[in-house]
Amino acid sequence: KTTEDHLKVPKMKKKVLRKQVRAQHTLMRHEGIECISHATQSLVIANAGLGNGMSRHQLLRIVEEYGLVETLLMPPNKPYSFVKYGTTEEAKKAFDALNGQEVTLEDFGQNIVLYINFVEKVLWQNAVPTSLPPGLMVIEKIISPEEERRMLESIDWIGDEDTQNAQKTLKHRRVKHFGYEFCYDNNNVDKDKPLPGGLPEICDLFLEKCLKEGYIKHKPDQLTVNQYEPGQGIPPHIDTHSAFEDEIISLSLGAEIVMDFKHPDGHTVAIMLPRCSLLVMAGECRYLWTHGITPRKYDVIQASELGPKVGTITADAGDLTLNRRETRTSFTFRKVKRSPCNCIYPSVCDSQKGQQGQVQPSFPHNEMEASKLEQEYVHKVYEEIAAHFSSTRHSPWPQIVEFLRSLPKGSIVADVGCGNGKYLGINEDLYMVGCDRSKNLVDICGEKNFQAFVCDALSVPIRSGSCDACISIAVIHHFSTAERRLATIHELVRLLRPGGTALIYVWAMEQEYKKQKSKYLKERNGSKDKEEEINTGRAQRSLSDQMPDSSSQDSACSDRLLNDSKDEGCDAKPVADSRLPVHTNRTSFHSQDLLVPWHLKGGTKKKGEIVDTVLFPAGSKESQELSAVFHRYYHVFCEGELEAACRSLDCVRVQKSYYDQGNWCVVLEKL
Numbered sequence: 300k301t302t303e304d305h306l307k308v309p310k311m312k313k314k315v316l317r318k319q320v321r322a323q324h325t326l327m328r329h330e331g332i333e334c335i336s337h338a339t340q341s342l343v344i345a346n347a348g349l350g351n352g353m354s355r356h357q358l359l360r361i362v363e364e365y366g367l368v369e370t371l372l373m374p375p376n377k378p379y380s381f382v383k384y385g386t387t388e389e390a391k392k393a394f395d396a397l398n399g400q401e402v403t404l405e406d407f408g409q410n411i412v413l414y415i416n417f418v419e420k421v422l423w424q425n426a427v428p429t430s431l432p433p434g435l436m437v438i439e440k441i442i443s444p445e446e447e448r449r450m451l452e453s454i455d456w457i458g459d460e461d462t463q464n465a466q467k468t469l470k471h472r473r474v475k476h477f478g479y480e481f482c483y484d485n486n487n488v489d490k491d492k493p494l495p496g497g498l499p500e501i502c503d504l505f506l507e508k509c510l511k512e513g514y515i516k517h518k519p520d521q522l523t524v525n526q527y528e529p530g531q532g533i534p535p536h537i538d539t540h541s542a543f544e545d546e547i548i549s550l551s552l553g554a555e556i557v558m559d560f561k562h563p564d565g566h567t568v569a570i571m572l573p574r575c576s577l578l579v580m581a582g583e584c585r586y587l588w589t590h591g592i593t594p595r596k597y598d599v600i601q602a603s604e605l606g607p608k609v610g611t612i613t614a615d616a617g618d619l620t621l622n623r624r625e626t627r628t629s630f631t632f633r634k635v636k637r638s639p640c641n642c643i644y645p646s647v648c649d650s651q652k653g654q655q656g657q658v659q660p661s662f663p664h665n666e667m668e669a670s671k672l673e674q675e676y677v678h679k680v681y682e683e684i685a686a687h688f689s690s691t692r693h694s695p696w697p698q699i700v701e702f703l704r705s706l707p708k709g710s711i712v713a714d715v716g717c718g719n720g721k722y723l724g725i726n727e728d729l730y731m732v733g734c735d736r737s738k739n740l741v742d743i744c745g746e747k748n749f750q751a752f753v754c755d756a757l758s759v760p761i762r763s764g765s766c767d768a769c770i771s772i773a774v775i776h777h778f779s780t781a782e783r784r785l786a787t788i789h790e791l792v793r794l795l796r797p798g799g800t801a802l803i804y805v806w807a808m809e810q811e812y813k814k815q816k817s818k819y820l821k822e823r824n825g826s827k828d829k830e831e832e833i834n835t836g837r838a839q840r841s842l843s844d845q846m847p848d849s850s851s852q853d854s855a856c857s858d859r860l861l862n863d864s865k866d867e868g869c870d871a872k873p874v875a876d877s878r879l880p881v882h883t884n885r886t887s888f889h890s891q892d893l894l895v896p897w898h899l900k901g902g903t904k905k906k907g908e909i910v911d912t913v914l915f916p917a918g919s920k921e922s923q924e925l926s927a928v929f930h931r932y933y934h935v936f937c938e939g940e941l942e943a944a945c946r947s948l949d950c951v952r953v954q955k956s957y958y959d960q961g962n963w964c965v966v967l968e969k970l
Contacts, residue, residue, distance in 0.1 A: 315399035318414045334416035338391045341383045345414040348378040352404045355620035365393035434582030441577040477522040486539045515546045519632035529624040535591035540640035540648045543633040549578045554625035557598040564884045586644045597621040669779045676932040677777045685739030689719035710767035716774030720744035766794045769801040776805040795969040804962045808935040817961030894930035
């Protein structure tokens with residue numbers, strides 16, 4: 300070799316080492332998994348994930364050359380995979396052969412370089428099969444291949460537009476309408492202008508079969524035929540309530556597809572629609588959930604031939620692969636509705652939105668409006684949800700516990716906004732008293748033998764200067780104007796003796812801080828799944844966490860149920876007559892002033908309740924019972940906002956200001 304060739308080798312090794320280290324940092328930052336320097340049975344392979352186009356079949360073929368593969372994990376939408384060999388020697392052999400090796404992605408024709416590290420163990424949550432949205436059915440092989448061929452041939456995409464149908468070429472697909480033309484500018488049909496010819500005759504036998512089997516109650520009179528090229532999709536949407544009757548059915552012809560369904564609370568379900576299958580949407584699924592197809596050339600699907608070919612895509616990292624999309628044609632049948640919709644989902648119903656003024660509060664512009672807003676969307680709500688709310692509030696937050704335990708023995712402490720009293724018994728060496736605006740929550744404190752009484756945080760009936768310390772946890776963010784929030788802080792300070800301290804927690808606008816997501820965002824799927832692991836001690840099948848939302852670019856803003864003015868950051872001011880947006884649970888905030896839904900478990904709708912939606916919780920035991928959704932007002936604080944409010948008071952010194960799991964926190968001292 301020449302001298303130049305000898306110099307290239309160390310240079311390449313340095314590049315591989317640099318990329319290895321970068322992969323280590325990425326894994327630690329995103330998953331909290333630490334790479335190690337000594338050999339183990341388990342490897343992480345960067346650039347060999349579903350997220351960058353590596354299929355399970357190709358990766359398995361590559362890694363099996365070096366030994367028995369016990370486990371291969373390919374997390375959804377990630378650019379790395381995990382492999383566990385039968386022995387450490389086999390893993391080391393693969394490491395030496397593959398690290399820095401260039402391979403060609405079979406499905407893309409693109410060259411990528413593999414970078415490999417050893418890992419001790421990988422913790423991954425069990426993937427629990429997701430329930431279908433209520434009212435959704437998928438029927439496989441509803442038609443034969445011959446019937447599919449005839450239906451596809453009946454649509455003439457090439458010939459001139461004739462008088463029988465309306466043909467359009469949209470941005471994402473080609474479309475033909477029969478019976479009635481669907482107008483995309485207003486998402487409705489002109490019920491007084493039917494298209495000549497009606498539905499194609501070839502559909503008659505199929506629709507008779509659907510009626511006989513009970514998939515639909517009314518024979519459809521409108522058909523939309525969509526043809527999608529690979530990589531195309533449709534934005535998430537709900538079919539207009541007033542335009543069509545309950546059942547909407549759709550045939551998938553030519554190819555399979557994954558369709559994404561999303562509930563207003565942020566819960567998502569990916570559904571596999573096989574070729575020649577029928578999708579039936581009725582009830583909650585039709586009226587409340589959005590459905591759409593994410594534009595992409597590959598879908599993440601179950602890899603196992605024994606796994607389900609229809610239904611939800613379970614985010615099992617041990618059983619996922621890529622599936623190349625092909626040209627797909629859908630026949631979507633609907634029955635035009637001749638009367639207004641009176642469904643039980645008024646917040647998303649175009650027929651009923653005009654009747655929902657009482658559940659679309661505006662931002663308050665004076666003291667009277669603020670008081671009324673808080674009465675309706677804070678006080679009344681907590682009175683109604685007190686029992687359910689209390690059942691979810693049982694784990695004290697560590698830094699609050701630390702504050703209470705740091706106080707001198709015999710200190711008198713007021714918990715203003717004590718809720719169910721979960722902090723009143725933390726330190727038995729303190730004399731603690733609680734107060735809350737909710738009588739029902741105070742009653743729960745009494746059942747626990749805690750001292751608590753009912754009052755408003757703006758006017759606490761405790762003598763000035765009589766407390767050594769106060770705490771206000773998750774209270775001040777319920778006050779709807781800056782003046783009322785400051786007055787609440789001032790009231791806390793009034794209770795303190797000179798030298799006394801107060802700890803304040805408020806919800807933060809920034810739910811991702813210093814590149815770390817808050818617990819609130821991490822738990823967006825409400826998962827309580829047990830964790831399994833692969834490690835060097837024993838072979839064990841690992842499973843991935845919940846499938847991430849593949850339509851994340853359609854932000855939470857698109858799912859708001861009420862009109863709102865979008866704030867452009869923390870300095871944004873509410874505009875005149877702006878409606879408060881409804882937040883999508885477990886997502887980032889897009890407005891400082893908003894309504895946050897509370898889904899009351901086992902609740903019933905009573906006269907006079909502030910309930911704007913009645914829904915069937917997806918996959919729950921109560922799926923056949925009505926469950927109320929209440930909206931609570933919040934003002935989420937931006938970084939520095941709480942501290943600035945405290946510093947504006949002359950008699951206060953801020954001892955400490957910090958961020959704790961999605962909350963801004965201040966410890967202040969009365970001078």
